[in-house]
Amino acid sequence: MADESKGNEEFSTHFSSLDRYTTESDTDSASEDEDLPPLLSRDKTRTSLLCDVTSRHKSDFYHGLDSVARQRYEEKIGSVGADPYLIPPAEQKDARHCSTEELPALAYPDIFMFLIQVPGYSAAALKAYKNLEAYRYFLRGCVRSVMLCTQRDKFIITSQVINPEGMDENPYHVWAIIEPNGLVVSAHCSCIVGLEAACSHAAATLFALDAVVRIQQKTSSPPLPASPRSQGSGEPVHTVNFSYPNKRRKTTNEDSGHAKPAIPLPTAEELKDFYDGLARSGAKSVVLSVLPGYCEFNSST
Secondary structure, three states: OHHHHHHHHHHHHHHHHHHHHHHHHHHOOHHHHHOOOOHHHOOHHHHHHHHHHHHHOOOHHHHOOOHHHHHHHHHHHOOOOOOHHHOOHHHOEEHHHOOHHHOOOOOHHHHHHHHOOOOOOOHHHHHOHHHOHHHHHHHOOOEEEEEEEEEOOEEEEEEEEOOOOOOOOOOEEEEEEEOOOOOEEEEEEOOOHHHOOOOHHHHHHHHHHHHHHHHHHHHHOOOOOOOOOOOOOOOOHHHOOOOOHHHHHHHHHHHOOOOOOOOOOOOHHHHHHHHHHHHHOOOOOOOHHHOOOOHHHHHHO
8 A cells, every 4th residue: 555655646746747847848839729729629730749749758657667567558558659647637628528529439338348358357247337346436436537638539538536445645547548439448547456457446437437428428419309199199099009019010011901891880679689698698797787678687687
């Protein structure tokens, strides 16, 4: 725990020096920045400038790794060619304030396909994902400051994840690289476990981003058209077909092109013959019990 706290303190110190670096470099180009469009639609010149700066520089976190961990880290960031820990906050946008078009199409199947490759995650555990430690981190609000930017046509997601037990005030710094279609390319965390493929803090960040995407999709989707019944069409009950859909389709197909013949109403003579036969059968009929001339006979039997 002491090593983790020390690492997080060094990471916070790195961000302080990074802010000074970006302030000095942005002073000369202040006039350019005034006319820049929103974050996710910035021109290629600005994007290539950011890529050039971050590709030539590595974070203090990177320099604190051993040779094996450095190689693994470089493989993770290879798809964007930049160290996500060096991306200035000014180049990022709060995921909660992004529209659907500005977010990756991340969904739980994408999280499943990424985590199933991580040691410690099984198909059975991911099926019951609400029992995962990472999902509990997300539910307890441990994921803070979910930000994003784009680089080489990919989304770089960053976040801070606090310890749910409150034993460590320094948050863990997480980043993930995601394709626009939602495919998770790689993820990393400043914790010790994060040196591997991913940890619970990185998974919690993916769950948090998934929630943001689903909320934005729900709020931006057009309302479904109301059904005729909900609009009060006033359809008579006797004309409503209450049969099961499969039977309804079968009946419709069989009857297509063939009009049903109208069933004629019975005559008075036919009704009398029916009632007489019912009375002779000896069955106690409810119908006969209310018909004059039959109710006495029916009650006597």
